[in-house]
Amino acid sequence: MIRHEVPRALAALGLVGALAGCAVQGTAAEAGGGKTRVVATTSILADIVGNVAGDAAEVTGLIPPGADAHSYELGLRAVRDIAYADVVFTNGLLLEPQRLTRTVDTTVPEGTRVVPVAERAERHGFQPRLLVEDAGLDAPWLGLRVAVPEQDKAAVPKTAVADISLKHIDGPGDMAAYIVGTFGTPELLFNSADGLDEKDQTTLPIDAHTHVSWAFSEPGVYTITVGATARADINAEPTPLKDQTFTIAVGVNPHEVLPGADVITGGHVDITAEFGADYHGSIGLLGDAPGEGETSISHAYERAVIAVPSATLQEVPAGREYRFLGNPGDETYLLPQAVLGKHVHGEYDPHFWHDVNAVKAVVNLVRDELSAADPAHSAQYSTNAEHYVELLDALNADVKTTLDQIPQDQRNLVTTHDGYGYLADAYGLNLAGYVTPNPSQEPSPRDIIALTRTLENLHVPAVFLEPAAEGAPSDLVQVAGRLGVKVCTIRGDSLDPPGGGQAHSYIDFMRANAQSLSTCLSETKEKP
Template sequence: MRRTIPVLLAVGVLATACSSGAATGGRLPVVTTTEILADLVRNVGGERVSVTSIVPSGGDPHSYEPTPRDATNVAKADVTFTNHLLLEEHALIKTIDANARPGTPNVSLAEAAETYGATVMPLVEDIGLDVAWLGLAVRGEGKARGATRTSDVRLAATKLEGPGTVAVYLTEALGQPDVYFDSADGLDAKDTTTLPPAAHTHLNWAFSAPGVYRLTLSAQLVTGQAASAPIGEGTFTFAVGVDPHTVADKPAIIGVGHTDLAVDLDTGGVYAYTDSGTGQQHPVPANDVVVDVPNRALETVPDDPRFAFLGKPGASIHQLPQAVLGKHVHGEIDPHLWQDVRNAKAYVQLIRDTLKQRDPRGAATYDENARTYSARLDELDTYLRQRIAGIPKDRRQLITTHDAFGYLAKAYDLTVAGFVVPNPASEPSAEQVRKLTETIRNLHVPAVFMEPNLAQRATVLTQVATDQHVKVCLLYGDAFDEHARDYLAMMRHNADELRTCLGGGA
């Protein structure tokens, strides 16, 4: 069963928070989720604001869990900025929305910045597995049902027919399994997990014996203190180690590509949202689907007591892999907008107008600061273009530890050739290492890139890079460190590192 993290409430602070400006020397107290957003706010607000970032230096906004102190800081803030688009951990968004004082701006920059000229792009995930990559998803906004960004959708496995057992689990970044559904002891109330609206998560799907399985999933909406409300239910068929064409009543066979078993908050539909290896996802009703789990998906249960729920060590199971190690809940839109400097400029304009709304007396200061900083961002954008333009086009290939550089690639004429995909629940296989090796060799890349705060994910990448005699370089994605303490420095470093490591001169 997936652990549900409670919302943190700053009890006792709300009654006195209206005078919070006094505690910051008369400056406007502002809370942001990340250091990058905090830096943008400081450049616009100047001496009129006091800014606190919830995620600390070097922290990962995708996984940071809030503390009671974070809840207190939010309750004292006159303005709160998040990035959202599911960049931040859902518990963090819940804590912010539960503690932000009524009437104070609580702005999701990535979602609101489009009106200021920001561009968003789909989060296209192409892992290149030779079996289906299967996750869970919630689609739609559910406004007619009363859903908000802090709502939960409860997904439950309620019925299984088949020759063996099914275990659906997530492998966390350090290898610890988090079991969502496990039919070994029957399906009951513990075989449940939750996702926020518009979210997707990666999972492992393990089957103990070959044959045809039918798994029923149901969904309920949980909003605030209200009782859960049913959304929909559907039954999916799996052909495990047998020819999927023998399931004659199922017209849609899913054997490769990215597929989510999804519930739609708007329609109540339950379906497979699949690209079937085409790169473009579309819905297929649950009753029309058969998921192919072929014999090439055979794995052995690790000799590790943490994975005893899969069976005895050394036993054979059929498993569709999680594909991306660690907790990786996200939406359909890539949330890393700031990797395109023009999007950061849109953030700055939205921050300016939000601060002016809350502090009209500072309007002239916010306008002047925003103009000055936007000019520096224009210079930064030109710098990135010039530096990257000096890299030979056949060398503009990015292989990284984290799929966070789509905007950088699109804005500055690079190609994301891949990111590290270790096999959850075990050491990376020889086949996966071979594929990464061939990608590096075939593209003749001179370097691969690691994010400083994600070094634990980079062991395979660095080993293959060493074997292939290519450099391992550093790119900043979500967080600062002691070497890059602000957005301008971070992006200038990225431009210089790309130019130096991919070629074109120092």
């Protein structure tokens, strides 16, 4: 056991006298009655760590149940706990406020490990999720491509090209496709507003692809028919390829459009003209999908729906160069170019605990760190971790069973901010919308409009609000109230405080959220 002195940083904080008044002396273990002293920042993390520690260590949470982990300020008692800790577990990935993080860094004794679990659990299989800075960018990248099968590449000259054209469109509004040049000037490829003719065509060489922005004037289901011709060079006679019709769900539930079809909600997908040595071929969808042991594989979609979520809603800019989209201030649903869109990310999502499998990775990390700090009890920590993982496996199965009761076309989750991506990914929910990506950001007028269209277009029966926000003014509650949408409870980053609620452990927390989601989303909201 490491022998600790009161850290010098406490003198800078003006707390040495206060700590002396507490009459805490000697080693941390002695102060904790002979047990290893462990500190965890959030109430959820403290419960997880406590299940691994058992009675071999004393675990203290810094942020009390019911408090906001993003903004909580530590008191004197919490600083004292840090000053005498043998191990400190933080969430990491910028969940805790900077003042709390700085206090931990300057107060922790020399030789005590500070473990940001969400950043260290990758070695146990946890993969952090990237947050997208703009909700409107969390959508597919739909481009155009020309491809030649591998066996025909030697026979097709490098001068070969394909002319890709929009031949027909059916839907509630108009569609335009364009690319943006270096200086932000749009180059129009297709535009149904002025009728389809020979100008709705673009030419690409073989093995080339281009990122495209796609704009839709109204929500609903669109079908577009794309054709192409193949040529050995720009002056050669064209050979027609087989046309293909694609289905695009704009602002509506894509799972209801073609039951059983692949629903493309993200990633890079290209409308592809493919032809061989005889210059015959067809149009199809070619995209990236994960493969076993690979980062990506080429994936051809035989039957698919391309999803354009309500979060892509934008206002038409005032510039004359964008007049083809409508008048300034008109609404348009816009799939942005990949190079300008999805590549723009913010920080990693710290809310890992909404996925039980992620918590299992953290449990294994906690086991290792406690064993390193207190080798005498490593066997006990291993046994405790093994038992807790068994409980988490049972919890994971129960959560899946509960959430599986939600009808497939009603699995749309709308919350205040982007804090539930792990939950959606792990349990088959659609993260349909939120007021803002980050709780520290004030929603813009466009955010509110996009939220309104999401609730209207998807006929969402319920939205979800954290307990701490209930009763306070809320844009989510106001929009839901106007549309007659029910407001239900979802727990975000804290256990329930003593005397309030029933989620006083992580397992109770997950069960409560699953039950609330299942009950509220299974209700049917009449469509107008």
